[in-house]
Amino acid sequence: MFDGLFARGESEKPRINRAPSPVLARGVPWLTVMLCSMVPGWLLIASAPVLPPFGFLAFVAWVQLRPGLLPIWAGLPLGLFDDLFNGQPFGSSVLLWSLSSNLLDYVERKLPWRNFLTEWLVATALIAAYLLAGALLAHLDGGAATASVLAPQIVIATLAYPIVARAVGTADRFRLRPIMVVR
């Protein structure tokens, strides 16, 4: 949806002697993940977990799109922010996002050549494990929920991942727009 908008903006503006803004180039991944952590709570008042965990999806998408752009310890601050809004036992996102970050780094070292299908498969496994582990932690906290509640959410999150990855790709192009004049 935004592709045309940004592509036109890029082609019309002069690109010679321009460089991306370092603030945008560094800050956009963090800001988009934080925004995605907050968004599901606003979309609807749900009586079952129906929305995918957008924050986690965006985090995985950024790490898969640009390995090394978000440091391995990024799961700590971003998970902490997600924990403020997710209603799970506090710290569950810090734990699970940090583990995912380490795991994705391992996968990246073992499978340097990947295509979209393998990335989607890895993301699917990770999302399913994330949602199950989150439900387990919430269960320990007293909020019992049956597995039948989780199955639809896993399917929805798996199908939403390519869309989120696409949006992250758009944000990546926005991040690297040459807007600073270089002298």
Added chain:
Amino acid sequence: MAAPVNRRFGSSRKAQYSTFFGYAAGVLGAILGAVLVIVSLVNPDAFSGLRSWAADAASPAAGVTAEARSAGGNAVSIVSGFLQTGSRNAKMQRELAEAKVRLVEADAVREENRRLKRLLGLSEENAGTVTAARMTGSTSAGTRRIATLDSGRDKGIAPGMPVRAPLGLVGRILDVGATSAHVLLITDGESLVPVRRARDGVPAFAQGNGDGTLRIRLINLGINPLKKGDMLVTSGSGGLYRPDTPIAMVDRVLRDGAIARVLSNPGDADYVLVERAWAQVAPAPTAAPSTAPPTEAAAR
């Protein structure tokens, strides 16, 4: 681009150290997360202040999205009403739903009166409404069912207060910030509401299932008297929830209870009412919801 298999960045000590500390910090993050989880499992209220502060900070944006959500919902219902049989049909259906609930309430009041006449001497105080608030958000991506209100301590809300919508009970206040509050919805697995059948007062507990339904557990075991379509209202045991607030309708009968459908879908309720805890003293600790401290019921 494929990364090099060997990740040692030459002989630069600085690059090696920064790589090493990156990994160490990654593992440290996981350990810190585990510690935080354990702390919050042992003491669930440990971080509620932090969360209330975050909800306060996000409440302007949440309010805007709540407006948009309600406007969008209205647009959808107008269009769908027009496409079906006109907006009047939708309005009449809503009135019918409310009338059905009123009917159940009236049944419950009649039952209540009969019982009170038997038990003359038990006095009851009128539970006033503290404030009306808008639901601005909920944890729609997690298994816990917690919603956010756009009013907090500034409107006199305190933890433990019951929350209801026109159609029935919604939940109770979990923690309160300056301008926002978290509501534990009745469909959450941690929520336990003492209920009774509106018709004849068969007592039971309603526990959340996490998927929008309630698990009804009968207090008196034996032959299960519940039938599909039975209306359930709060019984007032424990003193937290005011008696005879409609809550759910039995959907499926099980061997030792039932699965019930909640009457007030929190997604449809634009505004909710926060009420005072009902009784002056919580009499039966066994009947009180597990996490609500009795002092809050008494502090009114």
